[in-house]
Amino acid sequence: MDAQQRMDEMLESEKIEAIMRAARPQVAVIGVGGAGCNIVSWVKEKKGGVSGAKLIAANTDATHLSIVKADRRVLLGEKTTKGMGAGGYPQRGEQAARESLEQVKKDAAGSNIIYVATGLGGGTGTGASWVIANALKPTGALMIGVVTLPFAVERFRYNNAKVGLEHLRAQCDTVVVLDNTKLAKVAGDLPLKEALGVANELVGEFVKGITETITTASLINIDFADIRAIMEKRGIAAMGVGEAHGDDRIERAVQSALDAQLLDIKDATKAFGVLIHVTGGEDITLDEVTQAGEMITRSLPPKARVVWGARVDPSLQGRVRVMVVLTGVESTFLAEHPSAVTRILRARN
Ligand SMILES: Nc1nc2c(ncn2[C@@H]2O[C@H](COP(=O)(O)OP(=O)(O)OP(=O)(O)O)[C@@H](O)[C@H]2O)c(=O)[nH]1
Ligand SMILES: [Mg+2]
Incomplete structure (x- = not known):
């Protein structure tokens, strides 16, 4: 290779690198309120952040924010x-969110995907998350809410949570809803603090797993366009996660992802889109990934649009984790407990 050829090749690879950087979506994760900030903090501390994403913590509580x-x-x-x-x-x-919108807008500027993570039921997350989503909507970013519902013992917070979810759904392309009570059950009836940790981990894994499958080279990449196709203007989404090791680990992980009571199977048959995300240690094989995809698609209506990706996470050595997200489903929480807002809207129609 002569000097000129080497020069050309260098220029070409620089060009590819520059185009790749420009094509890579910018991602912002905004945790709102106590739970939202804990989720962001968990990802930052335990997982070293999300590659290609800015983690923003927003809260009205200065003491909490300081840690x-x-x-x-x-x-x-x-x-x-x-x-x-x-x-x-x-x-x-x-009201607090409205007062600080300029700062939030500045921090999230230039994002193509914005996650708004919050625990519904309190004052800050419930009231501020949808105001923030609304303010960022004109940026044209794909807006994904990720929320937890209150524990059954917090029944007094249900109505707030419902109103908040309805507002947020109206401002987001998709809101992934996780029920803290069901989560705690799946996690094996842990004490409250640990159950909350599991919830934070699950939301954190969702945001990190999907984002990094888009922004970094993975075993099987997911395109931003794929995510947009199943998430844009889709309403509510449900999610299940399963993990296993040893013999038939992939079948068992898929089975528990689909069985986890986090998912309402009645809804699953109505899902518009399905996102399958497989993570494993260095030993995961493409065969296993394919098998997971086939098992899941077999249990869904043939017309559902399927997007899948896979990633290696060395810390999972010997284990596989399967995450299934069903978009365009109905929220049983909203259906079973229509709030005053829903009743008013229904009466108007
Ligand atoms: N996933 C998760 N959920 C939590 C956590 N802490 C609280 N929650 C849930 O989130 C709901 C809202 O609680 P917070 O986030 O503390 O409330 P807030 O949004 O800060 O609202 P105010 O404190 O009233 O300003 C609670 O009712 C719990 O169901 C947490 O660390 N993780
Ligand atoms: Mg708080």
């Missing part, structure tokens, strides 16, 4: 709540 790990921290509504939290009042969370 949160994130790339950016935003104190919401300094005047409204004086750094003392929204005290369980979503209206206060809403």
